[in-house]
Amino acid sequence: MKNSFIQALTLLVLFTVFVCSCNSKKSEEETYKTQLSFKPGEETKILEAFLTIKDSTSILLKEGVYHFENLSMALLKHIAIKGEGKDKTILDFSSQKQGGEGIRITDVKGFIIEGMTIRDSKGDLIKINKSRDIIIRDLNATWKTADSTSGGYAIYPVLCKKVLIENCYAKGSSDAGIYVGQSDSIVVKNCRAEKNVAGCEIENSTNAEVFDNEFYNNTAGFLIFDLPGLSKKGGNVKAYNNNFHDNNFKNFAKAGSFGTAWGVGNAAPGSGVIILATSNIELYNNKIINNNSSAITIASGFAVDENAAKKINNNYFPISKNINIHDNTLKMGNAFPKPVYIHHIGQLLVGIEQKLNAQDAKRKNKRIPLIMYDGISTNILTKGTKVNPDGICIKQNEENIFVNADFLNISTPEKWAPNTDVSAFICK
Template identity: 70%
Template sequence: MRSIYAIAFFVAMSAVCLFYSCKPSIADKDGYKTVISFEPGDESKIVETLLALEDSTSVLLKQGLYHFDNLSIAQLKHILIKGEGHDKTILDFSGQSQGGEGIRVTDVKGFTIADMAIRDSKGDLIKINNSRDVVVRNLHATWKTADSSSGGYAIYPVMCKNVLIENCYAEGSSDAGIYVGQTDSAIVRNCKAAKNVAGCEIENTTNALVYDNEFYNNTAGFLIFDLPGLSQRGGHIKAYNNYFHDNNFRNFAKSGSFGTAWGVGNASPGSGVIILAASHIELYDNRIINNNSSCISIASGFAVDDKAAEKINDHYFPVPQHIKIYNNTLEMGNEFPAPAYEHHIGKLLVAIEQKLNAGGAQRTNKRIPFIMYDGVSTNILNKGTAVNPDSICIQQTGSNVFVNADMLNMSKSSWHPTMEIAPYSCK
């Protein structure tokens, strides 16, 4: 009987290998029970395999160019999808005819994708939804053309827990190249992003670390946003040892979902960092250089939505609070980037600079201060008069560091932006 079972097992495994063009094993060194490999030309088999995956499976895509419509992975545990290097294994989705993403991952506990390039989907390149213990490593996610025809997000974990994104590159997104949304516990490190509207965005996410990254030649380098109508409030974000530079690219966000009051369409060309309605943020030991509209902007939801107060609930509060900015290297070029003059927020920043420079000869031809705070505090909600009631804490050396832009009064004769930093200096 033992020999009959052995023969049956051998025949079954031979059939699997014949179908998958693969070399399965019982377990690999990382503890996956099943290991499968493919090569270019196996695309239809790969699609079918991913739809029928079992828990604890490692899938190797050997070097070469693959063409897919879309790929889907759902309701699994302990899954690895890997290539042989971002310059060797390339997945092309330019022929995508259906689906909102090139790769969609849903409800997977223990998901890793690594060592490949994905490119040119009609929608997002990879969306990882409602998953946990997610690793995205050495993934290049790009569109060849950076305009509104690109998908919104290149690397897009949302409503996840425990996310690591490292050694990745994103380019061409019409929203954010690297986006972490409505997630608890995330790390973004050693990544690069260029030619996106936002290089990286952390949105309604709690307990995130962003460090050792380089975001450059985007509209805005790095965004920390809290928006209304989402599943959770964000906060407790630290960003340090990053290099945000030369983010002066035009804003090409899509009209509609990406360009409305709550989208990155609000990011002015020339923005290094924007903190919007987010709280418990630390920004320190970064180089924020040659972002020529604003090094750092701190803005409330009221800056982009006059009905923000009506949207306050357990998941949203429009006024940024407990912001600490210290020990960053801040530098700015001699003039606004040309696209800023055509952008609705860019025009406001230009107006702030002009207003300050009209105040006296000592300001002639000065640039807008490095840190722009819109000046909207919780006083607007409780009719208070406290100075700095929301704990905006700044410790930066040098001159021309800070402006309270008094943005709610910009259309009034009483508009009075001030560079008085003392109320906001860290104690």
């Protein structure tokens, strides 16, 4: 009798879960006034649907390969584009003849794209511009080759508010695989990125959380930047429970960004995390392993542009401030990656390691310390003398943890004196 009761109760629970799940899916679809469905071979109809789409429309792209030059929509509300799975619905943009985007979304409020692969555009794969309430979920965004012929960004929301990027995969971008720029209220979670110049980049954006991701085999794993000349100042970024590992790939940024003052071409091969000219950053509980030039770099705008002070305004300040790094797992391999030796910033990192070991016999052949700070503080602007005026806070247990690289004097060998004294930067 007791067993029969338990079996009946179990069946009732399973049935209830099934019904709730079905009703949830049904109710989600019912929120769209119009539901359209297409299959491969109907590309012309899909293009027409994108041009004539009305508010509150969902588009289902059934399993198969679709070929487009580009797709775009603008000035809409409550739109969904869904496939039947990342390995099932594939949008191929390899026939695109010039730059731009594979998919361009502009000024849309309430936009979802999920359940598909987009691949091989000439320009960016998907750009979402001036939009809000964005969900990018279960999306593969890839190029088959990882070189300067690839588009700049795989997943690219810019000037947006309330952005969720979840369970996505980016590969082959000549700039950043997952890039969020000049946006507010951002979550990037459960994503992977490999063989990009930057795995993920949060640029001039506020209130971002980046967690439970894996960025590996890129030039640099994760970048938090503020750049001058943009419409918004960034800050308030948390990154935790991520795995940033083995980012030692060559830098293959396009000629337009490689070597320029602010281009991602400045990212040295072997960089785990780069924090540049931004503020209020917390980096904790991450695994940052086998990024063999620098586990974490903290730098100012002066590290890449001697005229950074002239660009200060309400949207840009070149000094990194209030940087809190704690309770991460940091490890580095035994040697620099080969691509670092032909990279302009990479060569500086090699020089720092050599200088430290030459000026301190006790170091013998130690690697460059895990955290590299360029040493450029607000003292350069205030003529002050404080050792740590900008709130750099480090709480890590590893040995060989820190170097103040003294970038202000790096071009004057007789004055250049990098040092490994972390005492002023330990969290109080």
